[in-house]
Structures are given as structure tokens and as C-alpha cells.
Amino acid sequence: MTVLAHGVGTRTDLPIPIGLALFGAGAAILLTFAILLLFWRKPRLGGAGSGRPLPEGLRRVVDGSPLRLGLQAVVLVVAVFVVVVAFTGPDDTPHNLAPWVFFVTFWVGLVPASVLLGPVWRVVNPLRLLHRGLRAVVPRAPGAGQVPALGLWPAAGSLFAFLWLELVSPHRSDPAVVGWFLIGYAVVQLGLALWFGEEWFGAGDGFEVYSSLVARLSPWGRRDDGRLVLRSPMTGGISTPERPGLAAVVVVLLGATAFDGLSRTVFWQSGPGAADDPVSGTVGMLTMIALVAALYLLGTRLSGRLAGQPAGVQPRRYAATVIPIALGYTVAHYFSLFVLDGQTTWILASNPFGTDGTDLFGTYRNVVDLTLVGAGTIALVQVGAIVVGHVLGVTLAHERALLSTRRARASDQLPLVVVMVLFTFGGLGLLFGF
Amino acid sequence: MTLRRARFRAALVGLPLALALPLAGCAGKPADSASAASGSTSASAPPTSGSERRLEVTFAHGKAGGDTGRVQVAKGTPVALVVTSDVADEVHLHGYDIEQELSPGTPVTLRFDATVAGVFEVELHEAGTVLLRLQVS
Numbered sequence: 001m002t003v004l005a006h007g008v009g010t011r012t013d014l015p016i017p018i019g020l021a022l023f024g025a026g027a028a029i030l031l032t033f034a035i036l037l038l039f040w041r042k043p044r045l046g047g048a049g050s051g052r053p054l055p056e057g058l059r060r061v062v063d064g065s066p067l068r069l070g071l072q073a074v075v076l077v078v079a080v081f082v083v084v085v086a087f088t089g090p091d092d093t094p095h096n097l098a099p100w101v102f103f104v105t106f107w108v109g110l111v112p113a114s115v116l117l118g119p120v121w122r123v124v125n126p127l128r129l130l131h132r133g134l135r136a137v138v139p140r141a142p143g144a145g146q147v148p149a150l151g152l153w154p155a156a157g158s159l160f161a162f163l164w165l166e167l168v169s170p171h172r173s174d175p176a177v178v179g180w181f182l183i184g185y186a187v188v189q190l191g192l193a194l195w196f197g198e199e200w201f202g203a204g205d206g207f208e209v210y211s212s213l214v215a216r217l218s219p220w221g222r223r224d225d226g227r228l229v230l231r232s233p234m235t236g237g238i239s240t241p242e243r244p245g246l247a248a249v250v251v252v253l254l255g256a257t258a259f260d261g262l263s264r265t266v267f268w269q270s271g272p273g274a275a276d277d278p279v280s281g282t283v284g285m286l287t288m289i290a291l292v293a294a295l296y297l298l299g300t301r302l303s304g305r306l307a308g309q310p311a312g313v314q315p316r317r318y319a320a321t322v323i324p325i326a327l328g329y330t331v332a333h334y335f336s337l338f339v340l341d342g343q344t345t346w347i348l349a350s351n352p353f354g355t356d357g358t359d360l361f362g363t364y365r366n367v368v369d370l371t372l373v374g375a376g377t378i379a380l381v382q383v384g385a386i387v388v389g390h391v392l393g394v395t396l397a398h399e400r401a402l403l404s405t406r407r408a409r410a411s412d413q414l415p416l417v418v419v420m421v422l423f424t425f426g427g428l429g430l431l432f433g434f
Numbered sequence: 435m436t437l438r439r440a441r442f443r444a445a446l447v448g449l450p451l452a453l454a455l456p457l458a459g460c461a462g463k464p465a466d467s468a469s470a471a472s473g474s475t476s477a478s479a480p481p482t483s484g485s486e487r488r489l490e491v492t493f494a495h496g497k498a499g500g501d502t503g504r505v506q507v508a509k510g511t512p513v514a515l516v517v518t519s520d521v522a523d524e525v526h527l528h529g530y531d532i533e534q535e536l537s538p539g540t541p542v543t544l545r546f547d548a549t550v551a552g553v554f555e556v557e558l559h560e561a562g563t564v565l566l567r568l569q570v571s
Contacts, residue, residue, distance in 0.1 A: 011529040011552040014571045094531075264553070266504045269567065276564070370529055375551040375571065 008099045008173045009341045011370060012264050015433030016379040024383040028390045028424045032417060035395050036410045043402045048239040051221055051229025059228045068123055069132075076126035079182070081352075086179030090354035096175035097348040102182070103166060103173075105345045108338040110207065111330055114214040118221075121211035127186060128201055131193045141197035147204075150196075151244030154204030156252050158189070160289075162206055163256040167263070168281035209249060213323055216240045217392075237396050238403075240320035247319035250326055251296055254423070255289030257329040261430030262288060292423070296322065299419030307405060307412040317404065318416060321396035325420065328389020329427055332382040336373065343368045382431050390424040486512045487548075491565045493519040493558060498565045506569045507548045513568075515544040515556065523561055527568070529554040 061067060086098035093099050113120045162185075171177050193200040201208050217233040240246070262268050262284060273280050297315055304314035343366075350364040359365070394417055401413050487507055491500040507513055517525045517534070518541045526533045527544060529552060534542045536558075548570045557564045 010531070011550075011554050014551060014553060014569065270503050370550045370552065 008103050009337050013336050013378055014375050016382055016431045020379055020383045021428045021432045024387045024428050025425055028387050031391045032394045036398055040398055043399055045235045045238045045399050048224040050235055051223050051231035054228040071124040072126050072129035075124045076129055079126050083179050083182050085352045086175040089352055093173045095354055097352045098175045098178045099173045100345045102178050104337055104342045108334045110211050111214055114211040115218050118218050119212040119215040121208045125208055127189050130190055131198055138194050143196040147196050147199040150203055152249050153245035155206050155209035156245055156248035159206035160252050167260055168278055168285055170278055216323055237320055237323055238399050242316050247315045250319050250322045251293045252289055253326045255292040257333055259285040259288040260333055265433045295419045299416040302415035303413050318397055318400055321393050321400055324389045324392035325423055328385045331385035335381050336378045339373055340370050386427045394420055486514050488514045490516045502566050504567045504569055509551055509570050511548050513546055513548050516541050524559040526559055527556050
């Protein structure tokens with residue numbers, strides 16, 4: 001079984017039509033200027049202390065140990081089961097549940113779950129439960145208190161490791177490779193958590209950090225006094241804490257998704273990536289991440305210079321404004337995978353070990369319906385996601401600029417806005433397939 | 435919350451909507467035609483004449499030749515894909531999920547109607563080589 005770009009899958013999307021690409025680009029530019037020039041002259045979004053409070057009882061349930069430990073135990077059982085299936089289930093990817101659960105249902109599904117429900121992985125993370133158990137044996141964390149200094153840099157590293165597995169590594173869709181990755185990831189994360197304390201997961205577990213970042217754009221949030229609130233996703237986005245390494249996490253996510261898009265183009269498949277080996281893949285992925293990083297640093301620093309602000313703080317200050325753009329890219333690239341190939345998970349779950357005659361849910365004989373959403377709908381979602389992500393990103397960046405100085409001029413933000421427009425054109429270009 | 439602020443929020447919610455509406459109008463046509471697709475494919479369909487699209491690909495000395503790379507096919511076209519390999523292997527058309535054993539030097543024909551849109555890989559299982567990518571649109 002060979003490998004498609006994103007871990008597993010049986011198909012990739014058609015290039016989007018030129019009409020949609022041009023329409024998307026035009027809409028992005030027009031809306032950007034409308035936001036900047038017409039109707040946004042002073043800060044309008046609430047800060048970390050705003051939001052409509054939810055009943056205190058709800059907070060007690062959500063924050064309570066019974067719910068968290070219970071959900072963590074359930075997810076732990078599922079995770080262990082998936083690892084067991086990875087090693088003892090059918091050898092071939094089309095019939096083994098593990099790669100589909102991990103690359104499609106979990107990794108892609110984490111995005112809608114976090115947008116709708118909030119930072120779910122933080123709540124159900126089974127590693128936290130295991131850590132709690134191990135803590136009884138190893139009571140002292142030698143590195144306690146050092147996590148804030150690390151910022152989100154460790155998460156950027158662990159996300160890079162996962163994305164390399166998903167997009168580049170050979171045999172990435174082999175069930176056993178997925179099983180070993182899950183075990184290795186758990187061991188490394190638990191070891192580091194034992195050293196640094198439970199705080200580690202919020203800084204170094206890539207999946208938890210990813211889920212929490214995406215959840216900044218959910219309608220649920222936590223006010224600075226700990227109260228659960230309902231608020232505009234934009235308010236959630238703008239009040240993302242400026243932790244060191246936030247920009248790195250966002251740039252890694254955006255760059256890796258851009259590489260995923262690139263690897264589906266004829267240009268890549270018949271040119272630099274024709275060998276389809278780890279070397280060309282690694283170089284391609286690093287190049288895309290470096291390109292995104294360079295553009296982002298250039299845009300934020302130039303904008304800061306125009307506004308007469310210190311250049312050093314700019315990349316971190318604006319990192320949260322790239323979250324919607326990264327989210328738009330993710331939806332554009334993985335929507336069809338989730339809806340179409342994601343069906344495989346539910347088919348295989350009916351007979352995880354491939355034994356004759358087993359059909360737990362009566363779905364094992366189903367066939368993936370690749371016509372569930374048409375090519376036109378997919379193209380529409382792709383362009384819509386990129387443009388909406390772009391608009392939210394530009395808006396948040398504008399708000400952030402207004403918050404940083406009382407009298408910010410729209411022209412000061414032009415470099416950053418130009419970079420965001422370039423990201424959008426790049427995203428549309430990759431979908432168009434050059 | 436002031437009235438001004440409420441109005442602003444309404445504008446904010448309206449923004450993506452306003453954006454999506456013209457887009458929806460724009461892409462109506464391809465979506466409609468895609469929904470008409472049927473999922474039925476068969477590797478052993480009787481040979482069709484006339485409008486059948488014939489693709490030929492060979493695998494020799496570890497390299498693919500003939501109709502390789504990205505090959506475009508109009509949706510709904512009957513396709514005959516002839517694969518010849520100098521080693522024993524198994525050819526697999528993803529998505530349509532058609533598999534055929536290959537024995538050295540014997541051409542094997544995969545016949546199917548290209549009814550599902552998308553880009554699909556045709557690969558050799560043992561060698562792990564992608565022979566071509568079929569773009570159905």
C-alpha cells in the first residue's frame with residue numbers, strides 16, 4: 001500500500017476551477033480593503049475579560065475531576081485499542097482501522113471538535129491520566145516551574161514530528177508505523193511531563209496545543225477570572241495569550257499544510273517531488289515552512305517599523321491573527337478527506353481484527369461513497385474556507401494593531417496585510433494546482 | 435451591550451454569509467453534475483466500443499512508461515487501462531478500488547466507467563510505484 005500525501009486516503013481533490021480561484025482572490029482583496037479603510041477605526045472586540053457568563057454550575061461540571069478523569073479513561077481505552085489493532089489487526093492499510101482513526105478521524109476531526117466545543121483534547125487527553133498515575137510512583141518533578149520559559153516551542157517541535165510522519169515519512173500509512181508512533185509519542189510526552197510536571201502538556205503536547213489554538217475560535221471561552229463565557233470567536237482569537245513560540249506553532253502548521261497542497265500539484269509530482277522519497281519530502285516541507293516563516297517575519301517586522309514599535313515583539317504579537325488563516329487552510333485541504341475517506345473508520349470499526357463473520361455494527365459490508373459530496377461542493381468549501389480565514393485573519397491583525405497604539409494608521413499594517421494576501425494567493429494557487 | 439456594538443456584531447456575522455452567497459451561485463453547475471454520478475464500477479465489464487478511452491502503461495526495469503504522470507479523463511468516460519509489467523506484481527486503482535494480478539510480460543486490462551470525480555493513483559503494490567494519476571473531471 002502506498003501513500004498519498006496526507007497519511008492515508010484513496011483520492012485527492014481536483015484542482016479548483018480558475019473562475020472560483022479568481023473570484024476568491026478578488027473577494028479577499030476587496031474585503032481586506034473594506035475592513036481596513038471603511039468600518040474599523042478603533043478597537044471593537046472585547047478583551048480577555050469580556051463575554052457572556054455561563055452558569056457557574058456548568059463550569060463546575062466541566063472543570064470537575066469526575067468528568068475529566070472519566071473522559072480521559074474512555075479515550076485511553078480507545079487509544080490502547082487502536083494501538084492493539086495497529087499491531088494485531090489486518091496488515092494492509094485498507095483493512096486496518098488504526099491509520100484511518102489516527103490520520104483522519106482524530107487529526108482532522110480534532111478541528112471541528114475544537115471549534116464547536118472548545119479545547120477538547122486538553123479535557124480528554126489520556127496522557128494526563130497516565131501522568132497522574134505515574135506521578136504516584138515518581139512524586140518529584142525536577143523541572144517544575146520551567147515550562148513558562150519554554151513557551152510553545154516544544155509544541156512546535158512535536159507538531160513538526162507528527163506532520164513529518166503524516167506528510168513525508170515512508171510507510172506512513174502502515175498500521176505498525178502508526179502503532180509505533182503512538183507508543184513513541186506517549187513515552188516521550190510522559191517522560192517530559194514527569195520531568196516538567198503536568199503543565200508540560202499545555203506547552204509540549206502538539207495535539208493539545210493544536211486543539212487549544214483552534215478552540216480560540218470557538219464560541220466558548222474562559223474569561224481571565226476563570227469563568228466560562230459565551231463570546232464572539234473573534235474575541236477569543238484576539239485574546240489569545242502571547243506566549244513565546246506561538247508564532248512558531250502557527251508557522252509550522254501553515255507551512256506543513258502548504259506543503260501538503262504543493263505535493264498534490266502536477267508541478268511537484270512531476271518535478272522536485274517526482275522521486276517521492278523522504279529526502280525530497282523533507283526538503284519540500286522545510287522549504288514551505290521556511291517560506292511561510294520568512295514572509296511572516298518580514299510582514300510583522302516591517303509593519304512594526306512603520307508604526308514605530310520595537311520589531312522584536314511583533315511576530316509574537318500578531319501570531320494569533322494567523323490562526324484563522326491556518327484553520328482555513330486546514331479545512332480547505334482536509335474537508336473532503338474527512339467526509340469521504342473518513343467513512344472508512346466507521347466501516348472498519350465494525351470488524352477491527354478482520355475476523356470472518358464479525359460485523360459488530362452491520363457496517364462492514366458498506367463501501368465508501370466517494371460521491372457523497374461532489375467536486376463542485378468541495379471546490380466551494382475550499383475557496384470559502386481560505387477566503388473566510390483570510391478575512392478573519394486580516395480583521396484580527398487590524399484590531400491587534402489598533403490595540404497596540406492609540407492612533408494606528410491603516411497604512412502601517414500594509415506589509416502584514418500584503419503578506420496575508422500572499423498567503424491567500426498561495427493557498428488558492430496550490431488548490432488551483434498551478 | 436450597546437446598539438452600536440450589536441449592529442457591528444451583526445455585520446461581522448453577515449460577512450462570511452455575504453461572501454458565501456455569490457460563491458454558491460458560482461459553483462452551482464459543477465455541484466449539480468457531480469451529484470449525478472453513480473458509484474458502480476467493474477473491472478470485468480464487457481468491452482465497449484467507440485468512445486472508450488484507452489490508456490497504456492508499461493513497467494520495465496523499475497520504471498513506468500507510456501501514459502504516466504497526471505492523465506485527464508472526462509467524467510463518465512469508459513476507460514480501458516492496459517498495464518504491462520516485466521515482473522509479477524499487483525496493480526491497484528485507488529478510489530475505484532480495482533485490483534488485478536500481473537504476470538511478467540502479459541498485458542492486463544482494467545475496464546471501468548470513470549464516474550467518480552477526483553484524482554486517483556494507479557500503483558503497483560509490490561514495487562510501490564505510482565504508474566499514473568487518473569484525473570477524472
